[in-house]
């Protein structure tokens with residue numbers, strides 16, 4: 001045992017030709033190392049209390065299990081004598097760093113398990129020379145940094161697990177269709193990712209997006225982020241569908257202000273509705289003719305059903321929609337989508353467009369109502385007296401309307417603060433029982 005240990009130590013310190021020869025010398029030995037269990041092509045040394053990988057191993061070895069040991073450092077000679085090795089298990093050790101090209105001589109490796117160790121950095125050259133590697137497990141380490149290029153050359157990679165680390169940045173741009181054609185699982189969950197380059201994420205190959213796990217991070221709520229997840233959700237990608245409850249973001253980065261953004265749509269208030277929905281259902285058009293002075297209620301019934309819909313109303317003609325100011329009771333939007341215009345005037349005529357958004361399904365549907373408010377003067381049965389009265393009432397209403405309408409032309413573009421205001425009132429306004437029915 002003593003001479004084996006010293007061999008590794010010399011291998012680690014000098015890299016001369018003579019030492020490589022020394023390494024190969026040991027490769028020819030075919031004894032089963034102490035504390036290991038040797039089968040035909042499998043050697044298990046788990047729970048062996050090993051501090052270094054064993055030296056003498058069968059050369060035709062395919063599976064080597066070194067998990068649950070006390071390995072701390074893998075030197076460049078560690079795996080020089082295992083040309084057939086395909087599966088290397090090293091979970092639950094104390095490995096803190098990988099030297100350059102430590103796996104260069106095990107180029108047939110298909111599975112490499114380094115989970116539950118103490119790695120801090122995934123260096124550019126850590127996994128050099130592993131063109132056949134399919135699965136790489138790095139979860140539950142202390143990784144803070146994944147260097148650019150560290151996954152380059154892993155052309156057969158299908159699954160890579162980085163969860164339960166402290167990663168704050170990931171080089172998404174280095175994952176491309178031509179470099180990683182088979183990559184279908186990229187697990188970055190339970191890390192410390194806060195701001196992601198969402199454009200780069202959207203540019204990832206479809207296969208990767210389908211299996212990109214980002215839940216339980218420290219994501220900062222962001223509309224770009226939201227559109228990405230909505231698309232994944234809509235496409236039924238497991239990356240969004242699974243772990244629905246663990247998809248959280250922090251409003252303004254505040255760790256106390258958490259939003260389950262795939263469950264709670266109130267965060268949407270700050271995003272533009274049109275951007276959010278991925279698929280728009282056809283507009284349901286209808287007409288309403290009402291008499292001046294009456295109360296008009298417009299519903300927002302679309303083909304979208306269910307609860308949790310968000311409604312916004314806008315007035316499509318050039319003119320401003322009345323502001324639902326806190327003390328302005330003339331126009332209100334209720335959380336069930338109903339728009340109420342009290343004491344309608346001729347000037348309230350026009351097109352009203354409601355957009356309902358189902359955040360979870362990333363669907364939006366619109367309803368357009370052409371409202372015509374007839375002044376009673378146009379009524380052929382009205383007498384001169386009622387016409388006069390209507391004129392006075394109308395005049396009063398105009399004054400009231402002008403007085404109560406703070407809206408300016410310039411502030412009425414969509415989406416504006418005014419509309420956000422309407423959304424806000426539709427969300428925080430009365431509970432269902434107070435709401436009018438048509």
Ligand SMILES: *[C@@H]1O[C@H](CO)[C@@H](O)[C@H](O)[C@H]1NC(C)=O
Pocket residue numbers: 049070
């Ligand atoms: C692992 O090695 C360290 C020293 O390198 C030692 O203190 C510790 O007891 C060892 N643990 C086991 C389980 O052998």
Ligand SMILES: *[C@@H]1O[C@H](CO)[C@@H](O)[C@H](O)[C@H]1NC(C)=O
Pocket residue numbers: 024080081104105
């Ligand atoms: C190990 O890798 C080195 C450098 O890549 C190479 O020179 C050497 O021949 C390899 N040894 C074996 C046994 O494959």
Ligand SMILES: *[C@@H]1O[C@H](CO)[C@@H](O)[C@H](O)[C@H]1NC(C)=O
Pocket residue numbers: 164190191216246
């Ligand atoms: C979330 O991540 C933290 C560490 O970042 C971890 O302790 C916790 O177990 C994770 N929770 C879930 C549900 O994965």
Ligand SMILES: *[C@@H]1O[C@H](CO)[C@@H](O)[C@H](O)[C@H]1NC(C)=O
Pocket residue numbers: 195196197198199222223224225
């Ligand atoms: C949202 O994220 C994108 C991409 O990371 C960034 O460009 C944008 O500034 C962010 N927006 C906010 C409001 O933080």
Ligand SMILES: *[C@@H]1O[C@H](CO)[C@@H](O)[C@H](O)[C@H]1NC(C)=O
Pocket residue numbers: 257258259264265266267
């Ligand atoms: C949704 O999030 C908002 C803001 O973070 C919060 O005030 C509200 O209580 C949440 N609603 C639910 C149903 O969790």
Ligand SMILES: *[C@@H]1O[C@H](CO)[C@@H](O)[C@H](O)[C@H]1NC(C)=O
Pocket residue numbers: 221251252266267268269270
């Ligand atoms: C919306 O934006 C305002 C100001 O930019 C911010 O104070 C508020 O927390 C945001 N709300 C949500 C739910 O993101």
Ligand SMILES: *[C@@H]1O[C@H](CO)[C@@H](O)[C@H](O)[C@H]1NC(C)=O
Pocket residue numbers: 284285286299301302303
């Ligand atoms: C359009 O709206 C009307 C009135 O609310 C409703 O009866 C009808 O089902 C809607 N049509 C579609 C296709 O949603």
Ligand SMILES: *[C@@H]1O[C@H](CO)[C@@H](O)[C@H](O)[C@H]1NC(C)=O
Pocket residue numbers: 326327
């Ligand atoms: C609404 O009216 C009440 C009294 O009627 C007043 O106290 C409150 O400040 C008003 N709110 C606004 C936003 O004008």
Ligand SMILES: *[C@@H]1O[C@H](CO)[C@@H](O)[C@H](O)[C@H]1NC(C)=O
Pocket residue numbers: 351370371372
């Ligand atoms: C709305 O209806 C009125 C009268 O019914 C009609 O003159 C007008 O063209 C309609 N507007 C639109 C945009 O369809």
Ligand SMILES: *[C@@H]1O[C@H](CO)[C@@H](O)[C@H](O)[C@H]1NC(C)=O
Pocket residue numbers: 345346347394397398401
């Ligand atoms: C409608 O608006 C026009 C121009 O803004 C104004 O002249 C007219 O008096 C208004 N009529 C009513 C009934 O408010």
